[in-house]
Amino acid sequence: MAGLMAMAKEQKMKMILIAISAMLSGVAIIGQGYLFVLIVDRIFLKGDSFTEIIPYLLWLIVALFARTLFSYLSGRTGIKMATKVKRDLRSALLNKFSRNPMQASLQGQSGQKVSVMMDTVDEIDSYFSNYIPQVIQSTIIPIMLLVVIFMEHAATGFVIIITAPFIPIFMMIIGFNTKDKAEEQLDKMAAFSGKFLDTLQGLTTLKLFGRSAEQKEEIRKSSLDFRDATMVVLKTAFSNSLALEFISMLSIGLVALEVAIRLIIFQDITFFTGFLMLVLAPEFFTKLKDLGSAFHTGRGSMGAAKKLEGELEETADAVVFGEESLSKDGPPLIELQAVMFDYGDDAFVLKNINATIRPNEEIAIVGKTGAGKSTLLHVIAGLVSLSDGEIKINGKKRSTYRGKDWFDQLSYISQDPYLFSGTIAENIAIGRNNDASQKEIEQAADKAGLMELIRSLEQGFDTPIGEAGRGLSGGEKQRVAIARAFLKRPSIILFDEPTTGLDLQTERILQTSIKELAKNSTVITVAHRLHTIQNADQILFLENGELLSTGTHNELLQSVLAYREMVTVQRGGAV
């Protein structure tokens, strides 16, 4: 809650505006009561004519209008506040994600980040649009009411001041025994509430085993258990409002009694004063009730705020680039010096990697699952920042070069290339900053073996694909990535070699394409194919994030036991 409050305080002007609105609407509420009472008094006791009270009636309308207007204004300001906070939060998150979302995607958390950006931010809304205006109103207005009540008839004020504190006391007495019970219920509720989804998700399995019919009763039972558990918790909340209502009832009753006795027996106050008290006292308690329900909504935002805070606190260092330009004549020399990488939890994914990648070399990164192969590829690509160590390009730190120059030379062909919502042509054109001609796009598509597919489509190159469009198969996606690379003509290719499951056509296209692209570039492959490894100029053999050895296939076979074991086990296991 502290974080949210701080955010609210940043918007001082709006807070002040809400406070002013609250005060003015307080004035209007008092004015309204005053005028109602005045008019009744004039007609009932003073015997005024109707024309005499018309000005009061008009003033009453003004007061009512003011009351509505100012409460509307305060709500509106709250909404504006919420929008600003949400905008700030989203752009803060965006900034953060844009610096380093690769970590999230490497850790498989992209979906979670999407939901933080969409839902969690929206959950903050009610704190500002509801809670804050309500709290400010419920603090200022009751005080104003009390002041007026004290000025007009102090006895009523004392009744209220003495009875109001009983509300929290009463709540505590009722809440005391139920609180532990409520907490006990929360776990149960979580378990029951998942049952329906669990059953629906498993419906295929249940059907195949002929067990679906008997689940009906299970769903009913868990739903009813959920109901009973929820009711225990709700009862506490309801008892709280009951307490509030009882106390306010008692208080208003006492006020009425005192006023009546004064009017009849002591006859030391006027009807006007008495009636005014009777009108203002309920307003006081209504505002307190509002405060209670506001707390309820405020609490909902707290969890979201905590989540956001955690998200924003997470450190993420951007990859640093400089201003120098990087020569574009052929592939550069890449040197990795004592490269370390971790996800910020000191469990190193890469430890002390040293390697030299000369221009035009074919490099194979080899190792068991989880050895850090893909991470190394991302590190080389400059998509994640190092924890320690240095990557040098042509003898100088990479951080001295312009980011644009570096990425201009790079293509990354992953096992699962991403398609953006747009046409096929647009998805290929992204390979060269969208400035390729239609002819160049067609040539690239042809080389990547996409023409057959494109010709078979009614809209050809303009067929929408991606999120909202036509789905492409894994092989077709790979070919789009290849087409992007052909358009770009990079001097460094990072290639995550597919394992199995690709159709033969795509297999062949991948092989010939990489061969052709490799003529003018360095190719660094996370290798899954024996021939890739055999043909590599240099193999980087990783184990548990450490570079165990480098060399050619034959060299490693002879000198490194672990490598030899891995190759033979693999060959043996594969029958």
Add this chain to the structure above:
Amino acid sequence: MKDLKMVINVLLVEKKDIILSIICGFIAGITAVALFSASGYLISKAALAPPIYTLMILVASVKMLGIISALSRYGERYYSHRGTFTMLSNLRVSFYEKIEPLAPGIFGKYRSGDLLARIVGDVEALQNFFLRVFYPPIVLLLIFFCTIFFTSFFSFEVALILFVGYLLTTVLVPSYFALRQRKIDRRVRGSRAELSTEVTEFLYGFRDLKIYQQLEGKQKQLSKSSAVYMQEQEQESVHNLFSQATNTFLSLMVTVCVLAIGAYLVVKGELDGIYLAMLVMVSLTVFENTTPMAIFPSHLQDSKLAASRLVSVVRNESAAIKMKKQENFQTDLSPKIEVKNVRFTYPNESRLTLENVSINLESGTKTAIVGPSGSGKSTLLQLMLNLYYVDEGEILLNNTPINDLLKESIWENTNVVLQTNHFFYGTIRDNLKLAKDGLNDYDMQEALAKVDLGHFKLDDSVLEKGENLSGGEKQRLAIARAMLKNAPLWLLDEPTSSVDALTEAEIYQHIFDIASEDTLVLVSHRLTGLEKMDQIIVMDHGKIIETGNFQSLMESKGYFYEMKMIEQNVFLGV
């Protein structure tokens, strides 16, 4: 509105809670009105210095009314919430009854996978239907009816004003805002969907965006759609606030009218002045009940949407299942399967998934279907299970078209392992027991040992969706479950893709031992261990490319041979 009828039908089952909520709500509301009118009367009476006992009676009744009102408010809350949750329970059950016969075919229609979460969410969303849409207007109507009836004894004019005010604040104004609400709602949803797409692309496509230097542009685009979304949201909130404010102001104005007319009547001598304060109090209090009506349109809208989404899920399908009479599939021997000229396209897709596929599986034979991902091999297996209807051609099981057979009876005779298998919250035993009735612990433990899960205990807990199990463990558990079922037909869809090669070979050995007499179909993208298969079917792009046994396919050096060569070259480094 038609869709909400289904919800209302389910709702009406809980008559007791509904009636109690309405009664309590009514008593709470009407006693509050009575309470304030009595106190208005009390103070007026007091001003005229009446005998003290009348006052005592009045004060006592005010107190009593207060207590009754507070208690019935509690009762209303209690019964309405209990009713709501009971209704949700009934709704879940009734929805489950409807969707159960349609599964699992229906899930193929919504491949996005969010269908289930949406169903659950929509059912939850309907909890507001009873609480905020269904019964409050009834309560409101009753309270107003009684109040207006009561005031009509004092002044017909005041009663009329209350009636007009009632119409304005609960019917006319809310429906006007509801109309505008719909447009705004649509815009908000549209802009939200857009932002969601942008965010998804930004996070999932980051690598490609960064390397192709599209990141800045994307970021700008994202900020733009985020701004649009928030602007729409803001408009929506302001609109709601405005409708609330309008309603409050109107109801306050009604009270002003009551006061003005009342005053006029008093001056004219047609109304006793002692009642003026009372009538004002009545009007102020009774209209407090209308405040929730301002948010009524948005809740109604939400409920309608949720209901129509739920209904649309089950309605579209129900027509398809009304087929001719179906018979039970009974087989003592291992069945034979014929697939004849089958064409198949997934709903909502233009691409043909299977094109003119024909295969013949003799009784007791072992067949492997292989091919690259996306070749249609899993779809073929699912069609054999009759999970979807073929577009053209037919599939025969022991010479009977499977559409003439009860699906349930086919499944009863089949051991199925799909690519994703569901495990339920509970224990290993709970999840294995699904296989067949009357299994004892010994059988189960033995099956676990066969799939190399001997270290599992039957009492070990399984979390929802088996999320505490690794991919390989889940696959092996699913195989154990299939083994326990021990039916004469095996349909296995890449059952061991996450299991290492050595364990895989062992498990296959066990399966072949158990299934020695049975008909077995294995979909696999690995080409290992296929030497013993009677028949290997090679698929690509929805067509059958080659058929034969391992030896003949290797000798003909076609597609299978090439795939095998690539696989031998694959160095997974497991």
